[in-house]
Amino acid sequence: MITIRRSEDRGHADRGWLSSHFTFSFGPYQDPAHNGFRALKVLNEDTIAPGKGFGPHSHRDMEILTYVMGGQLAHRDSMGERHTLGANEIQAMSAGDGIVHSEFNASETEPAHSVQIWIEPRAEDLTPAYRQFAFTSAEKRGRLRLLAGPEPGGADPVAVINQDARMYVTELGPGETLTHPVAEGRHVWAQVLRGRITLNGHVLREGDGAAVSEERELALAGHEADGEVLLFDLA
Amino acid sequence: MSGAMTPPLVPVTVVVAFYSRCGATETLALTAAVGAVNGRALIRMRRMADVNPAAALAQVSPACAVELRRMHKEYVPPTEADIAGADALILVGSDACHASSPAWAPLVTMLDTLAAKRALQGKVGAVVGSGQTASSFASLLAGHGFQMVAPGAGGPGDAASNLAQGRALGRLVAEISRARKSTAR
Numbered sequence: 407m408i409t410i411r412r413s414e415d416r417g418h419a420d421r422g423w424l425s426s427h428f429t430f431s432f433g434p435y436q437d438p439a440h441n442g443f444r445a446l447k448v449l450n451e452d453t454i455a456p457g458k459g460f461g462p463h464s465h466r467d468m469e470i471l472t473y474v475m476g477g478q479l480a481h482r483d484s485m486g487e488r489h490t491l492g493a494n495e496i497q498a499m500s501a502g503d504g505i506v507h508s509e510f511n512a513s514e515t516e517p518a519h520s521v522q523i524w525i526e527p528r529a530e531d532l533t534p535a536y537r538q539f540a541f542t543s544a545e546k547r548g549r550l551r552l553l554a555g556p557e558p559g560g561a562d563p564v565a566v567i568n569q570d571a572r573m574y575v576t577e578l579g580p581g582e583t584l585t586h587p588v589a590e591g592r593h594v595w596a597q598v599l600r601g602r603i604t605l606n607g608h609v610l611r612e613g614d615g616a617a618v619s620e621e622r623e624l625a626l627a628g629h630e631a632d633g634e635v636l637l638f639d640l641a
Numbered sequence: 642m643s644g645a646m647t648p649p650l651v652p653v654t655v656v657v658a659f660y661s662r663c664g665a666t667e668t669l670a671l672t673a674a675v676g677a678v679n680g681r682a683l684i685r686m687r688r689m690a691d692v693n694p695a696a697a698l699a700q701v702s703p704a705c706a707v708e709l710r711r712m713h714k715e716y717v718p719p720t721e722a723d724i725a726g727a728d729a730l731i732l733v734g735s736d737a738c739h740a741s742s743p744a745w746a747p748l749v750t751m752l753d754t755l756a757a758k759r760a761l762q763g764k765v766g767a768v769v770g771s772g773q774t775a776s777s778f779a780s781l782l783a784g785h786g787f788q789m790v791a792p793g794a795g796g797p798g799d800a801a802s803n804l805a806q807g808r809a810l811g812r813l814v815a816e817i818s819r820a821r822k823s824t825a826r
Contacts (some may be wrong), residue, residue: 505678
């Protein structure tokens with residue numbers, strides 16, 4: 407069963423310096439029909455104006471993943487982590503029993519375009535942690551690159567998160583295809599970041615999402631250059 | 642299954658107000674804020690504004706100027722609404738300042754105004770700092786009717802112990818604020 411969440415049906419808020427599209431209920435956008443999917447609770451697509459950002463604020467008991475689609479974000483937190491995050495990098499922050507952080511557009515001239523994902527952790531009061539790594543475009547081209555999961559990766563680094571959930575990214579060009587087996591009892595959320603793809607025969611455009619349950623295999627096909635998709639394999 | 646449900650925690654909000662030029666006091670404030678988050682409080686971090694931002698930038702080292710410019714961008718000063726809406730206020734100051742330092746004057750005015758409106762009743766106060774700084778801030782808050790939470794034993798220590806104390810105090814403030822609010826309901 408595949409249920410599509412169209413881009414235009416998402417919540418939207420424009421605060422001048424920040425334009426956000428909410429796939430699930432978040433902040434000013436609340437829809438009881440869209441309060442997350444399995445452990446995936448938040449999926450926000452944000453465009454932050456140059457030099458602007460979120461001042462120091464707290465998080466607790468949440469696994470927070472940030473994926474930059476354009477520009478750069480400057481991150482600073484109460485664990486002493488100070489980093490700049492750009493394209494082809496993943497940032498995973500386990501808020502655990504409490505962190506305070508800020509995130510700003512690192513550029514004074516260009517907007518920053520990113521996706522922030524919140525995944526419910528397996529337990530409360532865990533120890534906060536921060537992970538960030540870069541990967542190459544080739545690593546996600548035509549295949550699913552695992553970016554975050556409950557176990558560390560082998561040769562390729564994986565950001566360890568405190569949940570039985572895996573986040574992959576792929577970039578598919580015209581005619582490129584791939585398949586992903588879905589274990590029994592598992593569920594998948596697919597989110598198209600750029601371009602257009604087909605998921606088990608359903609056409610998904612930029613900003614569209616799809617909830618997948620009771621399917622044993624996903625077949626993804628690219629339609630346009632650099633169609634980019636995040637895929638979450640969830641318990 | 643017993644079916645027993647844990648009642649939702651009474652929400653509490655803690656404002657952490659600080660003044661920092663180079664980031665060291667900001668780190669202490671962040672630690673107190675994390676302690677409050679550990680205690681399941683919502684937090685508002687507020688930096689006291691420089692009386693003259695350009696002059697402040699000119700007075701500090703190049704390395705501090707980088708931090709100061711960042712803080713100018715990242716923080717806003719506390720407002721009356723922040724303090725009126727909070728259950729607790731934690732003040733964090735460096736050894737170089739005290740409650741009558743110019744940067745803190747707007748907060749003193751705010752507290753005077755809110756106290757006159759009886760808007761500070763029942764609020765919890767705490768101070769992260771040492772020596773004259775701590776005593777001047779503690780007098781300020783106590784004088785405006787805050788129920789003061791004392792820090793743990795020990796005066797000025799090394800950086801790690803100061804951070805640990807700040808965090809423990811933040812947590813204690815959150816827990817005492819919640820207990821007081823729960824009792825008042």
